[in-house]
Amino acid sequence: MACCPRHCPRQAPPPAPPRAPAVPRPPGAASSQxxxxxxxxxxxxxxxxxxxxxxxxxxxxxxxxxxxxxxxxxxxxxxxxxxxxxxxxxxxxxxxxxxxxxxxxxxxxxPRIPRCxxxxxxxxxxxxxxxCWLTKRVRWPMINGKRVLIVIPAWNEEASVGHTVGEVCGELPDVDVLVVDDGSGDRTCEVAREAGAIIARLPYNLGVGGAMRLGYRYGYEHGYDVVIQVDADGQHDPRYVPKLVDALDEADFVIGARFAGEGDYRVRGPRRWAMTVLSAVLSRMAGTRLSDTTSGFRAANRRTVELFARWYPVEYLGDTIEVLVRLLRSRYVVRQVPVTMRPRRAGIPSHSPIKSTLYLARALVILVLSMVRR
Known part of the structure; x- marks a missing residue:
């Protein structure tokens, strides 16, 4: 007989299953998180x-x-x-x-690693x-965001090239120095290497133009943004290098000018007259004053380095006068920066004043004739 719900006793609910014991958290889990x-x-x-x-x-x-x-x-x-x-x-x-x-x-x-x-x-x-494919261009130190190569053409400069390389490396730890041994008969190569320079040797003497052609080709193939020519005899002050690099922001080729109002460097006689006429003619072509067209202290940007790696004259003064004519006719921007020239540390010039004057006169005649024919 069914029992009335009101009078029947309630049945107790089934017991809940036992809870699993709590797993203790390993020590240090909170600190690890x-x-x-x-x-x-x-x-x-x-x-x-x-x-x-x-x-x-x-x-x-x-x-x-x-x-x-x-x-x-x-x-x-x-x-x-x-x-x-x-x-x-x-x-x-x-x-x-x-x-x-x-x-x-x-x-x-x-990060940047100073050369020292x-x-x-x-x-x-x-x-x-x-x-390090990503670091080949950014890991090494630079000047004004540019990778700079100093090229020093040297022919029998054993007595001065070591001091020049050491001065450049000490003053500019953010650049590479390449010494092109132009068929020297002395210890130029060994002295430059001991001073910390990269060495390139030519089998025989080609002159400054031939040495610089090799230097520009090296700079282009190794991805440098700026190549700067510096003489091995110590006449060029490396403290002016940053100024040359900065000037390349608005130019393709920059000349370190000896006669632009800084320093007391002087040239007298027919050589000075020929240089004055050359400067006047090339200044007219450039549309700006170029007071020292034969200076060997020059800086070239990447665009100019690419040109010089393919073409660069090797005859005497061709690396100065002919280079400027080619750049100006090709619409490259050429500017100058005043610099101070120092006395030679050692050695003698490769050309006598008389020979230099004759070469300058010949270069002037050729330049005038080429402008007339144009």
Whole structure:
């Protein structure tokens, strides 16, 4: 007989299943999670700060745009790594690198290494540069955002080339120095190498033009933005190099002028007269004053270096007068910067004053005839 719900006693609910014992949290789990969050925030902030620094350097024109793109790309890559920390390990496994840190060291741009602290050996460069595709242009120090090569043509300059190379390296640790041994019969090559220069040797004497042609070709093939010619006898002061580099922002070719109002360098007699006439003619072609057209202290930008790597006259004064004529006729912008000329440290000039005057007169006649025929 069914029992009335009102009078029947209520049945007790079935007992609840026993709860599983709580698993104790391993010690340090909370601190590990907090460290992960801190690392994520730190990485993201690092990427953002890097982008802001790049923007400010470009705005101040202290870093060239093409290099800023590379550094900026690194900053953009660092940002997602902060929010997805396992992404770096995934990429490193795909390319076969042991750890993500190794991948960063392999591909990432390294900071500027001052030349005085960086190893000078070619072994170091051969080991490092080919592995860092992103750092071949940005890792090494520069002047005004440009990779600069100093080319020193030298012929029997054993007594002075060592001091010249040492002075350049001491005053300008942010440049490379290439000494072109123009078939010397003394220890020019050995002395320059001991002073820290890169060495290129010609089998026999070609003159300044032939040595500089090799220097420009070296600079072009190795990706330098600026190539500057400096004499081996110590007459050119390397402290003016940054001024020449800065002037290339508005020119393709810059001359370090001895007669532009700085210093007391003087040339007298027929040689001075010929140089004055040449300067007047070339100044008219350039549309600006060029007071020292035969100076051997000159700077060329990348566009000009590319031209000189393919074409450069080797005869005496062709590397000065003919070069300027070719540049001006090709619509290259040529400017000058006042510099001070110092006495020769050692040795004697390769050409006597009489021979130099005759060459200048011949160059003047050829220049006038070429302008008349044009």
């Amino acid at each position: 907090e460290s992960s969050v801190k690392l994520t925030v730190l990485t993201a902030v690092t990427g953002l700060v890097l982008l802001l620094i790049i923007f400010e350097l470009v705005r101040r024109r202290q870093l060239r745009e093409k290099y800023a793109v590379l550094w900026g790309a690194v900053g953009i890559v660092v940002l997602p790594l902060g929010f997805f920390p396992r992404l770096l390990d995934t990429v490193s496994h795909l390319v076969g690198v042991v750890s993500g840190v190794s991948l960063v060291l392999f591909l990432g741009p390294w 602290c960086a190893p000078r050996s070619e072994t170091f460069r051969l080991l490092i540069q080919p592995k």
